Amino acid sequence: MENKDFSVLPAHVGVIMDGNGRWAKNRGLPRSKGHIEGAKTFRKIGEYAGNLGIRHISFYAFSTENWSRPQEEVEAIMALFGDYLHEAVDRLDENIEKGIRLRFLGDRNGLSEELIELIDFVEEKTRDMDKVNLNIAVNYGGQQEILHSVKNIAKDVKAGLIKPEDITLDTIQRGLYTLEQPPVDLVIRPSGEQRLSNFLLWQSAYAEFWSSDVLWPDFTEKDFDEALRAFEKRNRRFGGV
Numbered sequence: 001m002e003n004k005d006f007s008v009l010p011a012h013v014g015v016i017m018d019g020n021g022r023w024a025k026n027r028g029l030p031r032s033k034g035h036i037e038g039a040k041t042f043r044k045i046g047e048y049a050g051n052l053g054i055r056h057i058s059f060y061a062f063s064t065e066n067w068s069r070p071q072e073e074v075e076a077i078m079a080l081f082g083d084y085l086h087e088a089v090d091r092l093d094e095n096i097e098k099g100i101r102l103r104f105l106g107d108r109n110g111l112s113e114e115l116i117e118l119i120d121f122v123e124e125k126t127r128d129m130d131k132v133n134l135n136i137a138v139n140y141g142g143q144q145e146i147l148h149s150v151k152n153i154a155k156d157v158k159a160g161l162i163k164p165e166d167i168t169l170d171t172i173q174r175g176l177y178t179l180e181q182p183p184v185d186l187v188i189r190p191s192g193e194q195r196l197s198n199f200l201l202w203q204s205a206y207a208e209f210w211s212s213d214v215l216w217p218d219f220t221e222k223d224f225d226e227a228l229r230a231f232e233k234r235n236r237r238f239g240g241v
């Protein structure tokens with residue numbers, strides 16, 4: 001494990017992998033090339049975060065709104081997600097040795113049968129790992145995730161399993177894709193945008209937000225360190241004084 005002497009590390013980091021399209025455009029390349037480079041950065045930063053001792057990290061790869069992009073681009077992103085899952089299967093022993101638990105956040109409906117099978121396989125095989133929880137959000141929307149939880153609670157109310165007055169914040173939280181994982185402490189968004197874009201809305205209620213002008217394919221370990229240093233300095237009050 002790398003020792004960088006951080007006095008405090010976020011328990012859960014959310015990363016919005018933004019700027020792939022601009023990176024490609026700046027070079028006169030097709031947008032899909034930006035996503036290919038972005039996928040490399042995802043692997044690099046995921047591994048680095050694990051080495052630093054970050055226990056939970058969530059990457060936003062594809063939102064419920066991203067289906068409106070050109071079909072070719074959608075297919076390119078899904079293919080990259082598939083490549084990563086195949087690689088995770090091939091490297092299962094290595095991932096298990098490192099204690100990496102892989103999880104998918106999002107709505108499986110709409111994904112191909114092949115992707116669903118790969119997700120189920122990888123999630124099942126790594127479910128007992130607890131050193132690093134690496135979440136990949138695909139076909140993910142924060143509002144849709146809350147709706148999904150609320151619908152399940154409504155079913156339980158209808159079935160008489162729970163009374164409306166017994167519904168707590170925790171009841172809703174347990175119905176989210178992140179289940180028992182801690183709230184997001186830090187959201188990182190490269191490429192100059194200052195939006196949450198429907199990413200982990202519930203989980204990021206008290207998250208610190210850090211953005212930089214670097215486009216995601218150019219994002220390095222140094223940028224990640226910078227975000228962690230900024231987080232270290234922030235005084236988090238959780239609504240108190």
Ligand code: FPP
Binds near residue numbers: 042080084
């Ligand atoms: C946002 O940049 C990025 C995406 C919508 C796709 C992110 C996907 C990857 C990094 C690769 C696939 C994922 C995995 C898990 C391997 P943008 O296209 O909106 O960039 P722009 O704002 O510059 O156009």
